[in-house]
Amino acid sequence: xxxxxxxxxxxxxxxxxxxxxxxxxxxxxxxxxxxxxxxxxxxxxxxxxxxxxxxxxxxxxxxxxxxxxxxxxxxxxxxxxxxxxxxxxxxxxxxxxxxxxxxxxxxxxxxxxxxxxxxxxxxxxxxxxxxxxxxxxxxxxxxxxxxxxxxxxxxxxxxxxxxxxxxxxxxxxxxxxxxxxxxxxxxxxxxxxxxxxxxxxxxxxxxxxxxxxxxxxxxxxxxxxxxxxxxxxxxxxxxxxxxxxxxxxxxxxxxxxxxxxxxxxxxxxxxxxxxxxxxxxxxxxxxxxxxxxxxxxxxxxxxxxxxxxxxxxxxxxxxxxxxxxxxxxxxxxxxxxxxxxxxxxxxxxxxxxxxxxxxxxxxxxxxxxxxxxxxxxxxxxxxxxxxxxxxxxxxxxxxxxxxxxxxxxxxxxxxxxxxxxxxxxxxxxxxxxxxxxxxxxxxxxxxxxxxxxxxxxxxxxxxxxxxxxxxxxxxxxxxxxxxxxxxxxxxxxxxxxxxxxxxxxxxxxxxxxxxxxxxxxxxxxxxxxxxxxxxxxxxxxxxxxxxxxxxxxxxxxxxxxxxxxxxxxxxxxxxxxxxxxxxxxxxxxxxxxxxxxxxxxxxxxxxxxxxxxxxxxxxxxxxxxxxxxxxxxxxxxxxxxxxxxxxxxxxxxxxxxxxxxxxxxxxxxxxxxxxxxxxxxxxxxxxxxxxxxxxxxxxxxxxxxxxxxxxxxxxxxxxxxxxxxxxxxxxxxxxxxxxxxxxxxxxxxxxxxxxxxxxxxxxxxxxxxxxxxxxxxxxxxxxxxxxxxxxxxxxxxxxxxxxxxxxxxxxxxxxxxxxxxxxxxxxxxxxxxxxxxxxxxxxxxxxx
DNA sequence: AGCACGCCGACT
DNA sequence: GTCGGCGTGCTC
Numbered sequence: 001x002x003x004x005x006x007x008x009x010x011x012x013x014x015x016x017x018x019x020x021x022x023x024x025x026x027x028x029x030x031x032x033x034x035x036x037x038x039x040x041x042x043x044x045x046x047x048x049x050x051x052x053x054x055x056x057x058x059x060x061x062x063x064x065x066x067x068x069x070x071x072x073x074x075x076x077x078x079x080x081x082x083x084x085x086x087x088x089x090x091x092x093x094x095x096x097x098x099x100x101x102x103x104x105x106x107x108x109x110x111x112x113x114x115x116x117x118x119x120x121x122x123x124x125x126x127x128x129x130x131x132x133x134x135x136x137x138x139x140x141x142x143x144x145x146x147x148x149x150x151x152x153x154x155x156x157x158x159x160x161x162x163x164x165x166x167x168x169x170x171x172x173x174x175x176x177x178x179x180x181x182x183x184x185x186x187x188x189x190x191x192x193x194x195x196x197x198x199x200x201x202x203x204x205x206x207x208x209x210x211x212x213x214x215x216x217x218x219x220x221x222x223x224x225x226x227x228x229x230x231x232x233x234x235x236x237x238x239x240x241x242x243x244x245x246x247x248x249x250x251x252x253x254x255x256x257x258x259x260x261x262x263x264x265x266x267x268x269x270x271x272x273x274x275x276x277x278x279x280x281x282x283x284x285x286x287x288x289x290x291x292x293x294x295x296x297x298x299x300x301x302x303x304x305x306x307x308x309x310x311x312x313x314x315x316x317x318x319x320x321x322x323x324x325x326x327x328x329x330x331x332x333x334x335x336x337x338x339x340x341x342x343x344x345x346x347x348x349x350x351x352x353x354x355x356x357x358x359x360x361x362x363x364x365x366x367x368x369x370x371x372x373x374x375x376x377x378x379x380x381x382x383x384x385x386x387x388x389x390x391x392x393x394x395x396x397x398x399x400x401x402x403x404x405x406x407x408x409x410x411x412x413x414x415x416x417x418x419x420x421x422x423x424x425x426x427x428x429x430x431x432x433x434x435x436x437x438x439x440x441x442x443x444x445x446x447x448x449x450x451x452x453x454x455x456x457x458x459x460x461x462x463x464x465x466x467x468x469x470x471x472x473x474x475x476x477x478x479x480x481x482x483x484x485x486x487x488x489x490x491x492x493x494x495x496x497x498x499x500x501x502x503x504x505x506x507x508x509x510x511x512x513x514x515x516x517x518x519x520x521x522x523x524x525x526x527x528x529x530x531x532x533x534x535x536x537x538x539x540x541x542x543x544x545x546x547x548x549x550x551x552x553x554x555x556x557x558x559x560x561x562x563x564x565x566x567x568x569x570x571x572x573x574x575x576x577x578x579x580x581x582x583x584x585x586x587x588x589x590x591x592x593x594x595x596x597x598x599x600x601x602x603x604x605x606x607x608x609x610x611x612x613x614x615x616x617x618x619x620x621x622x623x624x625x626x627x628x629x630x631x632x633x634x635x636x637x638x639x640x641x642x643x644x645x646x647x648x649x650x651x652x653x654x655x656x657x658x659x660x661x662x663x664x665x666x667x668x669x670x671x672x673x674x675x676x677x678x679x680x681x682x683x684x685x686x687x688x689x690x691x692x693x694x695x696x697x698x699x700x701x702x703x704x705x706x707x708x709x710x711x712x713x714x715x716x717x718x719x720x721x722x723x724x725x726x727x728x729x730x731x732x733x734x735x736x737x738x739x740x741x742x743x744x745x746x747x748x749x750x751x752x753x754x755x756x757x758x759x760x761x762x763x764x765x766x767x768x769x770x771x772x773x774x775x776x777x778x779x780x781x782x783x784x785x786x787x788x789x790x791x792x793x794x795x796x797x798x799x800x801x802x803x804x805x806x807x808x809x810x811x812x813x814x815x816x817x818x819x820x821x822x823x824x825x826x827x828x829x830x831x832x833x834x835x836x837x838x839x840x841x842x843x844x845x846x847x848x
Numbered sequence: 849a850g851c852a853c854g855c856c857g858a859c860t
Numbered sequence: 861g862t863c864g865g866c867g868t869g870c871t872c
Contacts, residue, residue: 025872029849035872058871061850080872113849837868852870859863 021072022080023047025065027057028120029113030445034068038080047083050091050098052124054084066093066116092124092405094422100457101420107452109754109820109843110445118446119420121397132185132194133166134158145191150176150184155193205395206292212244212277213260215287219250227285236276240266241285263288295396311344318490319345325486326464331455333434333480334468335731336490337499338700342468343373346430347380349466350411354384358427358463359404360411361418363454365436366390368661369415371639381411388414388421416441416450419457426463429454433661434467434476435693437848447844470700470731471693474742475749477735500671500702500709502727507675508716518614519606524672524712525618531710532622532651536669540611540654541698543679545628546570546579547610548603551590555598560590566796571603572630573613583798611654611674619652627655660698669709671702676715680722683793685747686848688722692734695726746808748846752816754823755847756805758789759840763801767791769830769839770803776826777807781819785809800840 021039037055039047047053047070057063064087074080093101093116101115134155147155157175158165167175172185188194218224231237243266250257267274280286311319318334322345325332336342350360364373369389377385386400386409403409404421412418416439431439431451439450451467458465467476467485480487505521515522528538550568552559560569562580569578571589579586592599603610612626625631625641632638638658644650646665653659679691695713703709715723725734743750758773760766770789777786788805795802809819827841 022872027849027871029871031849031871033872037872055872058851060852061871075872078872834868850871852868854867855865857863857865860861 019044019072020074021047021070022074023053023067023083024069024071025053025055026068026112026116027063027065028117029063030111031113032111034112036075036080037083038074039070040082043083043086046086046089048086048088048091050093050095051086051088052092053086056081056084068098068112092401092422093120094405094424096424096457096460097420097422099460100453103456103460104446104448104453106820107456108446108448108845109824110447114445118417118441118444118448121394121401124398124401131166131168132158132172132188133164135192135195138193143191143193145193147191147193148184148187151188151191151193154184154188158194207295207395208290209293210263210288211260211291212263212266212281212286212288213257214244214248214250215284218285219254219257221251224250234276236273237280237285240272240276240280243269243272244286260287260289260291295399309344311348312341314490315341315345315348318488319348321488322349322466322486325488329484329486330459330463331465331467331479331484332486332488333472333476334466334488334490335472335477336468336470337729338470338697340470340490342432342490343376346432346466346468347377349428349430350381353428354381354410356427357425358410359423359425360428360430361421361423361426361454361457362411362413362430362432363418363439363450364413364415364432365438365661366415367438367658368433369413370642374413377411377413383408384410386412386414388412388418390415390417419448419450419453423457423461426458426461429458429463429465430468431455431465432468435469435471435473437690440846440848442844442848445842447842447847449846449848452846471696472731474689474735474738478739478749499729500699500711502699502711502713502729504713504715504718504723504727506716506718507714511716517618519611519674519714520614520618521712521714524714527670527710527712528619528652528672531670532619534669535648535667536707537645537648537650537665537667538652538670538672539659539663539668539698539701540615540652540672540674541656541659541694542606542608542611542654542674543656543694544605544607544675545609545630545656546581546607547573547613548607549605550603551578552602552604553593553596553598554600554602556593556596558593558595560587564797564799566794570607573609574630582794608654608656615652615654622651623649624652624654625650627653627658629656632658657694659701660694663701665701666707668701669703669707671698671709671711673698673711673713676713676723677717680717680720685742685745688741689738692722692726692731692738696729696731699726699729750811751808752811752845753847754807754809754820755844756807756823756827757842757844758803758805759800759842760838761799761801763796765835766801766803766839769833769836770805772833772836773826773830773841774805776829777805777823780822780826781807781809785819 018041020041021044022036023039024034024036026034035057037053047067049067049070051067052064053067054062054064062084101112101119104115105112140155153176154172158167176184185194218227228238231241244261247265248256248261263277266272266277277286281288318336322332322334334342334345346362350362353360374387386403388397388400400409400412401421404412404423412421414421431454434451441448455465469476476485479485505523507516507521510516510521517525531538548571550559551571560578561567562569562583562585564585565580565582567580567582569580569587572579576589577586578589590601593601608626608628612624615622615624625644627641631641642663645653648667673695676691676695679694680687682690699711702711713723713726721737722734725737742748747753756773758766758770760769767789774786774789785808786805787808789803792802792804807823809816823843827843830836830839831841
């Protein structure tokens with residue numbers, strides 16, 4: 001595959017009997033339509049739908065893009081440019097994927113380019129880098145323009161070496177040793193000394209290991225004996241050779257020698273001399289060669305280590321039930337309490353699907369995709385398992401992509417974006433923790449929900465989908481009631497572990513009685529002390545990071561605010577900073593009030609950091625660790641905190657959402673929810689659902705392996721209906737209560753919501769645009785379907801003023817289709833107004 | 849998304 | 861007088 005090309009486009013005169021092909025391509029840009037390029041005739045055989053091609057887009061840009069369609073219809077309005085180069089002989093994006101991507105773009109109101117951008121690992125996209133080359137007509141003696149010293153340097157570098165040598169911009173910068181080298185390139189171009197071109201590079205590089213093997217002529221026994229004789233006295237070389245022969249049974253198996261041995265195995269061995277290895281290579285005893293290897297190595301031996309487990313009776317029954325329901329329904333919800341052993345059931349079903357020859361996709365939220373679960377699946381599925389994680393490098397992602405394409409990986413366990421992988425014969429899709437809001441991508445388009453995309457993909461490919469959760473999304477459970485989804489419930493915890501006992505503690509009462517110890521009620525404090533004394537562990541959940549959400553001057557009332565967003569700055573004690581949690585703006589903590597000079601600066605409210613600080617004082621004997629966005633930013637810190645907790649090096653773990661899922665530690669006997677009210681009182685129709693899920697999920701961390709756990713929820717309002725359901729762990733009752741609310745107020749699952757956000761640097765312009773958009777929507781959809789415009793609670797983020805419009809639609813497909821067309825039309829109408837050219841509009845379908 | 853073309857302020 | 865700011869329009 002060569003990626004260099006020249007700009008002289010072939011212009012064959014099309015003969016009458018020649019077929020001229022055109023390709024519609026998807027550019028990796030947020031453009032609403034496809035662009036049509038002409039296929040050079042002699043490359044007609046190379047066009048593949050789903051393959052990458054290189055085209056010139058605009059005056060300067062060269063891009064790689066995906067062929068979406070090939071046809072013979074020349075565009076009428078314009079002259080199509082030629083495709084410059086074909087990168088792939090076979091599609092990297094398959095037909096089923098293209099179909100799915102079109103559905104995503106359509107459903108989530110975004111462009112195909114945006115979907116492609118999110119879907120392809122960036123290493124499958126090509127990067128273009130500008131290069132300079134000496135102009136062929138340039139001759140130093142005849143050039144009419146004088147060159148500066150710097151310019152001469154560049155010319156000298158370009159004229160040494162072979163004809164037509166080129167340099168990248170970066171290299172020119174390095175040569176001149178300055179950052180501002182662009183002016184010299186520009187000047188050289190004006191003087192016709194150099195010209196520019198774009199060079200596209202494939203960013204994916206396979207992993208290569210250096211290997212060695214015994215030169216062929218020594219394989220015969222006699223030759224080898226001769227060799228030993230020759231090397232007599234060269235002890236180091238003999239050592240190396242002995243080690244090689246020990247590891248590679250040259251006699252028994254000549255192929256073993258062909259495969260060779262990793263060079264590093266010899267050079268980095270403790271008692272061998274690396275230079276002796278090199279000498280043997282130099283003298284032709286050993287041959288060195290490169291081998292492309294997978295980044296996901298797996299010894300065949302590992303397959304032997306497969307674990308065998310048997311399902312419990314309850315699990316067995318659930319599995320049977322799921323299979324039964326799959327007979328009639330494509331989608332089944334497995335509603336199982338935390339710790340019921342859903343994973344074993346999944347594994348069993350995956351095995352069965354693989355035996356039938358199909359592919360399996362197993363989706364997990366990012367935080368739940370831990371090394372533990374991967375190791376477990378590896379043991380069962382060995383090299384057939386691909387792992388798709390956002391922490392992986394791009395090269396690793398390309399390998400998973402190609403592995404799915406080639407059939408090497410039949411099972412993939414992955415996060416949200418794994419739905420974009422090139423499956424073509426899915427038999428089973430599992431969406432674990434299906435209620436998780438992290439399945440929904442919020443910011444850059446496509447604003448998709450991986451659960452819904454997975455369901456659609458399964459539908460397209462005739463696969464069955466199993467949704468799993470202890471606290472199913474209300475929308476999902478509703479579908480089991482309508483009969484669209486099947487339902488299987490697992491209500492008992494695996495292995496005797498009972499459900500934890502949940503108690504409410506009234507913080508208002510404690511405050512009145514002045515018995516609060518910082519932010520802890522005496523009940524929680526006592527419970528912690530007794531659990532710690534019993535050498536058991538504690539998890540504390542507080543849904544706010546930092547030390548305090550804001551600080552306040554006691555003398556003049558000043559509160560520091562973010563300069564870019566309409567929020568107060570949170571105080572982070574460890575870094576001595578005030579930080580904005582929306583845009584990342586930060587400044588040093590003040591010693592005195594900049595408004596009045598007072599030193600009476602008080603922190604108001606509390607976050608995880610303050611809890612950690614307080615606990616270290618209040619429980620000096622305990623080892624307290626904090627787990628939130630701030631302590632897990634570094635690559636392995638999350639794993640480190642988990643493993644410390646697992647080894648019981650830490651006794652108390654304080655954290656945000658992160659502590660609510662995936663952590664299964666047998667020794668945790670107490671979970672504390674510090675401030676339940678902040679979770680319940682949230683201006684959103686899903687607030688109660690989220691609160692219920694969070695409380696139940698975090699409670700599930702308490703008590704495993706036969707120990708009964710205890711959960712203490714601190715609240716100022718214990719009368720809240722939702723607590724009653726949480727305490728009895730009664731999902732059904734919660735559901736019945738919640739579905740009534742949804743029906744009454746016209747929320748999902750009864751109505752569908754599309755949220756439009758209008759952003760502008762100027763609040764007034766933004767508001768005017770929002771009013772116009774609302775009017776246009778009302779004209780098309782009717783008054784009752786459109787709510788707003790309204791400035792959200794946080795009305796300015798990153799210097800953009802926000803306005804929100806909420807559209808409620810009936811769930812009927814035909815209504816939805818028409819409405820989406822209307823919405824796009826209204827948005828385009830606003831965009832086309834001169835006054836609103838700078839306005840940014842975003843649509844979020846099914847926001848969470 | 850880039851990048852070129854096109855109209856108004858501080859400099860050789 | 862020009863260099864260059866970034867506003868808006870287009871890319872097959």
